[in-house]
Structures are given as structure tokens and as C-alpha cells.
Amino acid sequence: MKRTFAHPSKKRTLSADKIAFAIATLVVATLIGLILYLWVTQTDQPPILTIQQTQPIRAEQGQFYVPFSLKNIGGKTAEAVQVVGELKQGDRTIESGEQQIDFLSSFEEEEGAFLFSFDPRKADLKLRVASYKLP
Amino acid sequence: MLMRKLRVAIDPQWTKELQDWLHGAAGGFLFGIPLLYTMEVWWIGSYTEPPLMLIVLAITFVIVFLLNRTDGFRQVNPDRPMQALMDSIEALAIGTLCATLILILLQEVTLQTPLDEAVGKVVLEGLPFAVGVALARSILSGDRQAETNENSDTKAAKNSPQSMPPRYNATLADIGATLVGTIFVASNIAPTDEVEMLSAATSPPWLLAILVASIVISYCIVFVAGFTTQDRRLQQQGAFQHPLVETVMAYLLSLGAAALMLWFFHRLSPTDPWPVWLEETLILGLPSTIGGAAGRLAV
Numbered sequence: 374m375k376r377t378f379a380h381p382s383k384k385r386t387l388s389a390d391k392i393a394f395a396i397a398t399l400v401v402a403t404l405i406g407l408i409l410y411l412w413v414t415q416t417d418q419p420p421i422l423t424i425q426q427t428q429p430i431r432a433e434q435g436q437f438y439v440p441f442s443l444k445n446i447g448g449k450t451a452e453a454v455q456v457v458g459e460l461k462q463g464d465r466t467i468e469s470g471e472q473q474i475d476f477l478s479s480f481e482e483e484e485g486a487f488l489f490s491f492d493p494r495k496a497d498l499k500l501r502v503a504s505y506k507l508p
Numbered sequence: 509m510l511m512r513k514l515r516v517a518i519d520p521q522w523t524k525e526l527q528d529w530l531h532g533a534a535g536g537f538l539f540g541i542p543l544l545y546t547m548e549v550w551w552i553g554s555y556t557e558p559p560l561m562l563i564v565l566a567i568t569f570v571i572v573f574l575l576n577r578t579d580g581f582r583q584v585n586p587d588r589p590m591q592a593l594m595d596s597i598e599a600l601a602i603g604t605l606c607a608t609l610i611l612i613l614l615q616e617v618t619l620q621t622p623l624d625e626a627v628g629k630v631v632l633e634g635l636p637f638a639v640g641v642a643l644a645r646s647i648l649s650g651d652r653q654a655e656t657n658e659n660s661d662t663k664a665a666k667n668s669p670q671s672m673p674p675r676y677n678a679t680l681a682d683i684g685a686t687l688v689g690t691i692f693v694a695s696n697i698a699p700t701d702e703v704e705m706l707s708a709a710t711s712p713p714w715l716l717a718i719l720v721a722s723i724v725i726s727y728c729i730v731f732v733a734g735f736t737t738q739d740r741r742l743q744q745q746g747a748f749q750h751p752l753v754e755t756v757m758a759y760l761l762s763l764g765a766a767a768l769m770l771w772f773f774h775r776l777s778p779t780d781p782w783p784v785w786l787e788e789t790l791i792l793g794l795p796s797t798i799g800g801a802a803g804r805l806a807v
Contacts, residue, residue, distance in 0.1 A: 389525040394594050397601035404604055404634075405565065407627045412558035415624075450555035478554045478625045508555045 420477070421447035422502040424456060427484065430493055439487045441500055443474060450478040451505040458487035461497040476508075527732070532581030532602045532641035534729040537610075538802050539640025539647070540603070541795045544610050544633055545697045547705060553629035561631045565600075568635045572596045572603075575642035582645070596642070603638030604630060613718055614791075615709045682804055686758045689803020690765045694796040698769035707787040715790050722762075722790075722797040727755045729801040758804065762796035763789055 428440040439458060445451055454474040460467045470487040477483060487500070543549055556564070576592040581599060608630050611617040617626045640647075697703065710718075731751045767789040770776040776785055 389521040393525045393529065394598060397598040400601035400604055401597055404627070404631070405562070407623070408558050408561045408565070408631070411561075411624045411627060415558060452555075476551050476554055478622055480622045481554075481625065482620070508551075 416448035418448035420445050420449050420451035420479075420505060420507075422451060422454060422477070422505065424500050424502050426498075426500060432492075435490065437489045437491070437493055439489065439493055439498065439500070440484065441486065442482055442484045443477065443502065444482045445477040445479060448479050450476060450508055452476055452508040454505040455503040456485070457501055457503045458489075459499045459501075460489055460491055460493055461499060467491050467496060471503075477505075528582050529598075529602055530728050530732050532599060532644045533606050534725075534801075535581060535642075535644025535647055536603050536606045536637040536640040537725055537729070537798050539643060540607060540633065540637035541610070541798055542693065542696050543636045544607070544614070545700070545702045545706075545795060547702050549632055550616055550629055553632040554625040556628040556632065558624070561628060564631055564635060568603075568638050569596055569600060572599045572638050572642045575639065579643050579646045581641050599641040600634070600638050602641045603636075604634045606641075607633040607637045609721075610794075613714065613721055613794075614706050615714060616706075682754065682758070683761065685803040685806065686761050686800035687765060687803070689799040689801065689806070690762045690796045691769070691799075692803070693799025694762075694766055694769055694792055697795055698766070698775065698792055699773040703770065703775060703788050703792050706791050707784070710787060710791065715787060718790055718794055722794045723755060723759050725794075726759060726797045726801040727751065729798065730755065730758075730804055758800050759793070759797050762800040763793045765800075766792040766796040 422443060422445055424441055424443050426439060427442040431438045431440075441456065441458070443454065443456060452475070454477050456472045456474065458470045458472075460469065468489050468491055470489070472485050472487070474483050474485075573592060573596040576595045576599065577589070580592070580595055581602075582595065608617065611626075611629055611633060617629060767776075767785065770785075770788055770792060771778075776788060
């Protein structure tokens with residue numbers, strides 16, 4: 374090491390533009406590598422949409438909040454996903470709410486909440502995904 | 509080892525290489541920012557198939573290569589095809605890095621974002637950035653600008669009274685140029701929904717990061733990137749002509765203009781709570797400041 378300090382030879386030190394070029398090549402190669410990885414691991418599965426109530430229902434100022442989380446565990450992106458929350462008592466629907474999620478790509482998760490004025494714990498609560506379209 | 513690192517850091521060759529990269533990045537930001545504030549591009553990025561991503565990347569590379577044959581981001585003309593080829597890979601890398609940085613800042617790419625969505629966004633947003641990098645020299649300096657400078661100089665000499673003190677002139681010219689650049693870039697973004705969407709997704713620490721990034725990028729464009737006017741700018745005298753003071757003043761000016769534009773385009777009303785004003789102004793402030801910096805370079 375000492376000899377290098379004493380005689381800083383041009384052969385030993387890589388020139389700045391070569392190192393910069395190497396870094397650049399690494400960045401581009403990483404990007405291409407990631408795309409190829411996605412290509413190889415890509416599944417042709419259509420969207421599989423699951424909806425779950427993630428947190429307990431909370432009551433604020435006479436309204437009941439039902440938080441939900443929507444996840445796409447399929448391979449393709451779903452567009453305009455329609456989520457419906459219904460509150461039923463027997464055959465009768467007391468209240469219902471709708472929500473549309475713009476884009477849900479593979480393994481993406483979105484969260485939201487339905488609001489009811491009737492306590493959902495005293496009725497039959499149903500959360501479901503009604504529809505989507507392919508982009 | 510440390511000694512070697514230190515020597516590398518002060519090597520003039522490195523300063524030049526870093527300047528070239530910053531030069532390229534400045535061009536990339538100018539060209540790429542408007543498309544980064546377009547939600548349709550994020551959406552398209554989130555469902556682009558990998559083969560298409562490769563095609564986009566290849567097309568970008570060809571465009572950048574052709575531009576590098578004539579323009580480029582270095583201070584010298586890369587006339588040899590081999591040099592242009594190497595520069596194209598660097599331009600692609602600079603574009604990708606800058607686009608990724610801003611996508612992270614705007615919370616469009618987070619740790620929760622699925623990999624395919626993140627890569628798609630970076631590839632699509634990287635395209636205008638890489639083109640901007642390859643155009644850096646000609647959009648921000650060079651012959652064309654020297655020509656217009658000459659023209660405006662002769663015009664100014666004819667029109668302006670000679671008695672005006674030059675110090676006052678320089679500051680006033682900077683204010684005017686900042687405003688023109690800010691309005692040019694931000695008026696494309698202010699009326700759209702993106703500002704609202706981005707401000708809904710952000711949080712205080714990220715707003716601070718956006719603020720810091722705005723100032724750093726603006727400073728780099730005007731004072732570090734090594735454009736032709738840089739030496740002249742550093743010599744300018746006056747109360748607001750110190751590089752740091754000028755950058756911060758220009759940032760405040762751009763923020764003010766951004767807030768006014770948001771109000772003018774009915775995105776904000778005086779009855780809105782102040783945190784909404786602050787958030788949206790800071791988010792629009794990023795492209796505003798970049799436009800303002802470009803404006804000051806053109807003067």
C-alpha cells in the first residue's frame with residue numbers, strides 16, 4: 374500500500390469517467406435485470422381480489438366506521454374495482470355503501486372504510502367486491 | 509485506504525465528471541418534471557408488461573443515442589460513436605436515478621409498492637428524464653443561447669437607460685426570470701388533480717424532504733452544474749446575489765407564485781385550512797423552483 378502512495382501510478386487509479394461509466398452500467402443493468410426478473414416470474418393469473426375487515430368497527434358521532442382492506446393476490450392489474458358494503462337484517466337491506474378503487478396491481482393493497490348510521494354489529498354485515506375491469 | 513479516497517475526492521477529473529452528471533441531471537429534471545406530475549403515467553407504469561418495459565427502454569436508448577451524437581450532457585461534443593454510446597448508458601442511468609428519486613419523494617414509489625409497479629413507473633418516467641439529460645447542453649447552454657443572449661443584450665442596450673446601477677439590474681432580472689420560469693413550468697401542473705392527490709399521500713417528514721430537495725436541485729442547476737453562465741453568475745454583485753441567498757430567495761418567490769397559481773386555478777380557496785395551503789404549495793413548489801432555476805439560467 375505504501376508504494377502506491379509514494380508512486381501514484383496512472384495504471385493503478387481508474388480514471389473518473391471509467392468509474393462513472395461503470396456505475397451507470399450497473400444502474401442500467403440492474404433495471405434490465407429487474408424487468409427480466411418480472412418477466413420470468415410473471416403469472417398469467419387474472420386478478421384475484423380479496424376484501425377483509427382489518428380493524429374493529431369504531432363509532433364516532435353517531436356513525437359507524439367499518440375499515441376494510443382490499444388486496445389483489447392475482448397476477449394481473451385490476452382497474453375500477455367496485456367494493457360494496459351491505460348491512461342486512463334478514464332479507465331486508467338496511468343500508469349499503471359503494472367505493473371504487475382506481476387501480477390495483479398485483480399484490481397491491483388499498484384501504485378504506487364504509488360508514489353506516491345503523492350499528493353493523495347488530496345486523497348482518499357483508500363486504501364484497503362487485504366488479505372490476507381489465508386495463 | 510482513506511488517503512486514497514480523499515485523493516479521489518479532490519481529483520479535478522472527478523469534479524469534472526460530477527459536474528457533467530449534475531449538468532445532465534439538471535437537464536433531466538427540466539424535461540422530466542412535468543411528466544412526473546401526470547397520474548396517467550403512474551397508472552400506465554403500474555400495469556405495463558415487462559416485455560413492453562424492455563421495448564420502452566430500448567426506444568429511450570436509441571433516442572438518447574441519437575441526441576448524444578449531436579447534443580449530449582458533457583461540455584464537449586461527443587463526436588465519436590463509441591463515446592456517444594457510453595454517454596447514452598450514462599444518460600439512461602442518470603435519468604433512471606433522478607426519476608426514482610422524485611418518485612420516492614412524491615411517495616409514488618414506497619416500500620409497500622409492488623416491484624412490477626415500481627419498475628414500470630421508473631421505466632416510463634425515466635424516458636423523459638433520459639431525453640432531458642441528453643439535451644442538457646443545448647437546452648441550457650451553448651450556441652443557441654449565446655446567440656439569443658447577444659440579441660437580448662443589444663436590445664437591452666438600446667432600450668434600458670444606461671444610468672441604472674448594474675446591481676439593481678441583476679437582482680431585478682433574476683426576479684423576473686425566476687417568475688417567468690416558474691409560471692412556465694408550474695402553470696402546466698397547477699390546474700391538474702395531481703397536486704391534490706400527491707398532497708393527500710404525503711406526510712410532514714416527506715414535505716420537509718421535498719423542501720430540501722427543491723432547494724438543492726435549484727442550487728445545483730444554477731450554481732454547480734457548470735453551465736456557461738455559471739462563472740458570470742458567481743461574479744454578480746448585490747444583496748441577493750450570494751449563491752445560497754439567491755437560491756433561497758428564488759425558492760420563496762417560486763413558492764409564492766405556486767400558491768397564487770393554485771388560488772387562480774381554483775384548486776385552493778382562502779377558506780381552505782392552512783395546512784392544505786402549505787402542503788399543496790410545497791408540492792407544486794418543486795416543479796416551480798426547477799422552472800425558476802431554468803429561467804434564471806436563460807437570462
